[in-house]
Amino acid sequence: QVRLVESGGGLVQPGGSLRLSCSASGRTFSSYGMGWFRQAPGKEREFAAAIRWSGARTYYEDAVKGRFTISTDKARNTVYLQMNDLKPEDTAVYYCAADFLGLGVTTAASYGYWGQGTQVTVSS
Numbered sequence: 001q002v003r004l005v006e007s008g009g010g011l012v013q014p015g016g017s018l019r020l021s022c023s024a025s026g027r028t029f030s031s032y033g034m035g036w037f038r039q040a041p042g043k044e045r046e047f048a049a050a051i052r053w054s055g056a057r058t059y060y061e062d063a064v065k066g067r068f069t070i071s072t073d074k075a076r077n078t079v080y081l082q083m084n085d086l087k088p089e090d091t092a093v094y095y096c097a098a099d100f101l102g103l104g105v106t107t108a109a110s111y112g113y114w115g116q117g118t119q120v121t122v123s124s
Contacts, residue, residue, distance in 0.1 A: 002026035002113040004096045009118030012086055016122070020081040022096030022115060029053060032102040034079045035111055036070060038092035038120075045095070047106040049081060059105045063089070086122045093117040 008020040020036070028034065035050035049070040050059045058070050069082040079096060097111035104110055 002028055002031075002098055004028075004098065004113060004115035006094065006096050006115040006118040009094060009120045011121045011123065013124050014087060014122055016086050017082070017084045018086065018120060020083065020094055020096075020118060020120070022079040022081075024077045024079065024096075024098070026113075028077065028098050028113075029074070030100075032099045032110075033105070034070075034072065035097050035099060035105060036079075036081045037095045037097060037108060037111075038090075039095070039117075040089075040092040043092075045108055047108070048094070050099070050105040051079070052105070061106075083120070086120075088122045091120060091122050093119050 003025045005023045033052035036048045037045050038048050039045040051070045067085045071080045095117045096115040098113040099110045100112045101110040
């Protein structure tokens with residue numbers, strides 16, 4: 001029904017930038033919105049950013065505010081995460097997800113569909 005494929009991860013030096021893409025197929029625009037989560041080694045998956053279709057409102061985890069920007073291109077069915085001024089603590093696998101339950105933008109359980117993830121490594 002819904003398929004999400006992330007790309008754009010890689011190795012970048014501290015202070016650098018990356019743009020992650022999430023190519024979506026299926027009924028993603030029937031969802032409440034899309035989100036990006038991340039999981040660092042040995043840690044639980046955590047919320048990073050989200051966008052709601054209604055009003056295009058965006059949400060960010062405090063640690064990424066001012067550095068990350070979530071956006072969408074509906075014509076391409078793609079969600080982006082522009083990441084600037086990257087820090088070593090941003091190193092993680094980044095996952096794109098579609099929220100079909102509306103339980104809360106930061107609640108992983110609200111997102112019923114997930115991509116396979118893309119690795120982001122910030123290191124000198």
